[in-house]
Amino acid sequence: MKIIVAPDNRLNQVSKKIDIVDNTTISILDQMLECMYKNNGIGLAAPQVGILKRLVVVDCNDKSNNKKPLKLINPEIIKLSTENSEFEEGCLSLPTQYAKVKRPTEIIIKFQNVKGVFCKEVFSGLEATCIQHEIDHLDGKLFVDHISKLKKNIIIKKLIKLKKKNKK
Numbered sequence: 001m002k003i004i005v006a007p008d009n010r011l012n013q014v015s016k017k018i019d020i021v022d023n024t025t026i027s028i029l030d031q032m033l034e035c036m037y038k039n040n041g042i043g044l045a046a047p048q049v050g051i052l053k054r055l056v057v058v059d060c061n062d063k064s065n066n067k068k069p070l071k072l073i074n075p076e077i078i079k080l081s082t083e084n085s086e087f088e089e090g091c092l093s094l095p096t097q098y099a100k101v102k103r104p105t106e107i108i109i110k111f112q113n114v115k116g117v118f119c120k121e122v123f124s125g126l127e128a129t130c131i132q133h134e135i136d137h138l139d140g141k142l143f144v145d146h147i148s149k150l151k152k153n154i155i156i157k158k159l160i161k162l163k164k165k166n167k168k
């Protein structure tokens, strides 16, 4: 799997729902996790590797010997707290770029697990931020869409430069 770097049209698409959770789905999630760990990420959404499906992996545990992977199929936010938290966000699709983003501190999501079972779970803090960031990817949104246009343009320009440099 290869991570797509912004700006790229594939990162602006709305991903499709998974109808049936099968071995292909599980295999994609496992490969996504591997790709995320390899790149030292804490979250990855399928469109970032060119698969326009509603699949997300997250692991906010910072201890590498104590992994806590989350595999989310068709994740959907059903409740947001009114209280907000600010985290400095980065993204594997926007390498070396960071910005402070304010998002609800706590969320309730529903999703399907690898057995296809519908689950409901509460997340807070960094995990809540990370999951919101990844669900945004499924709707074609990036963290820079939450900051000022001016800051966003600066970051996108830097990424275009970076892409040109890497092509040489």
Ligand SMILES: [Zn+2]
Binding pocket: 090, 091, 092, 093, 133, 134, 137
């Ligand atoms: Zn991201």
